[in-house]
Amino acid sequence: MGFGAPVAAQPEGDAAIYAQRHFERGAELYREARFEEALAAFRRSHGLFPSPNSMLFVGRSLRELGRNAEAVEAFEAAVLEARLRAVDEPRYRDTEAAAEAERDALSDQVGFVVLERGEGGLESGVRVEGRAISPERFGLPIPVTPGEVAIAVGDAAPQRVRVSAGEELRVPLRAVPEPAAPSLAVAPSGGGEVWLVASGVAGGVALVGVAFALALTVAADARFSDLQARCEGFCPPAEAGAIAEGRDLELAGILTGVGAAVIGAGAVVLLIIGLASGEPSLADGRVEF
Template structure:
C-alpha cells in the first residue's frame, strides 16, 4: 500500500532535516580550521540544500540538481552528493547516476571513519545503486599489459584507469568497447540486456611476429594453401559456342523429323486420292507438300552442320596450351571414327 501524500511529505522533510544536520558545521579546534568550511559556507550550503529538497519533492528534478550541485560545491557533503545521484536517476541519466552513487558510497565510507553519521549515507547509496543496476548492463573490462599510453573507452566514454577491472554501467543494447595502445586499436562490440553482467579480457601488449624472440627473420603468413589445380585450356572460351552449335544441330534434326513426316503424309494422301496427275483443285496441297519437303531437306543440312560444328568446337575447347607449355597427348581428347562407331577418347 502506497503511503499517503501528507505522510510521504512528512517523511521526506524528516530525511531532509537529518541531511541538513549531517552537513559539517564549524570546527572548534584551531588545527582543523584550514580543512573545515567557514560558517558562511555552511549556511550557504544548507540554504541551497533546502531549496533543492523542496524542488525535489515537487519533482522539478533539473532545478533541484542545480541546487544540490551548488550546495556540494560550497560544502562537500556526502548527503548533498547523494541527492545529486538521485536527481540524475529521476532524469533518466541512469549510467551517470550509477557512477555517482558509487562515488557517494566511497566518499561516505571515507568520512564515516571519523564521522559515523555518514555510515547510513554509504548504505543508502549502495542500495540505490544496486536497484538502478537492474535497468542497466554491467561490463567489466580487464586489461593485461597496459602501458602509459593505453586508454579504454566504453560506449564512447573514456573510462578512468582506476575503474578498469570494475563493473561499468552501460545502456542495454549494443555497446562498443575500444582499447587503444601506442600502435593499434582493439574494438569489441557487445549486445547486452538489462540486468546482464559480462567480463571482457583484453591484452594491450603488441603481438610479436613469429621468430622475433630468437632473432630469426619473421615468417610471412601467406594464408592457407589450397590444392594445386590445372590451368584451364586457353581455348575454353570455345565451349559456349560448341553448346550453341550443338543446340542448333539438335533443333535442325527435330525440324527435319517433323517436316519429313508431314511431307510423307501429304504425298501419301495425294498419291491415294489423285491416282495420277492431280487436278488443278489440289494444287495447294501439292505446293504444301513441296514446301514441307524443302523445309525437311534444309533442316537436315542445318542439323548436320550444327552437330558437326558443335562437336568440333567442343573437342577444340579441351586442347591447346599456352606459349612454351608442352602439349599432353594423354590428357587431350581424340575423335575416333570407325565403321558403325564414332566417339571421343582421352584422359580427364
C-alpha cells in the same frame, strides 16, 4: 533517508556555506519534481564541498530522470564517501545504508562492463558511453545502459559491445584506429558499360556506312566511265536514264558517307562518355566494430 544537512559548516568557510545553500535549493527543486534543475544544484553543492548526502541526491535525481546507469554510479560513490566519513561522523551510516539499498534496487535494470587493460597498456582517455573512466576503475564493474555500448580510447574509433540488463561483460581495451580517408578509384559502373557498348555498335554502323559509301562511289564512277566510252564526248537523249542513274549513285554515295561520318563522330562521343562515367569506388575505410 530524507533531506539532511550535507556538511558541517565550520572551519571550511565560504565553500561549505554555499554548498549548504545549493543543497537546500536542490531539495526544494527535487520536491517540486524539477529533477534536471535539482541535479544541477546537488552537483554544484557536491563540487563546492563533497558530501555523501549531496551525492545521494545526485543519484536520486538521475534515477528520476531515467538515467539509471549514471544513478547507480552516483549511489556507489555515495556509499564509498559515507563509509569513509562515518568513521568519524556516525550520522553518515544512514546515508551509506540508503545509498547501498537504492543502488542494489537498480542493479538488475542496468548492465555492467569490466574494462581490462589491453594492447599497449592503454590507460588514458577512456570513455564509456561518453563518460570519462579513470584507470583506477579498470577491473571494477561500470554501470551502462543495456544495449549497444560505445567504449572509446583516446581519439580512436569506439569499440561497440552489446550488454544486457543484469549482465556483466569483460571488455579488453584496444585502440581501434579511425578509418583512413577513402581512396577513390574510378571503375566503370554498370552505366559506363552501356555507353561503351553503344559506342561500339555506333562505330560498327559507321564502318559499314563508309564501306557502302565507297561502293556507291565506285559504282557511280564505273557508270560514268562506261557512258564516256560509249558517248565519246556527247551522249544522245537515249542515254539520259543512264546519266541520271549515275548521278543518283554518286549522290547516294555522298549522303551515305556523310551519314557514316556523323555516326562515327557519335561513336567517339559515346566512347568518351563511357570512359568518364565510371563511379568512384571506396577502397578500405572499413570500421572495426
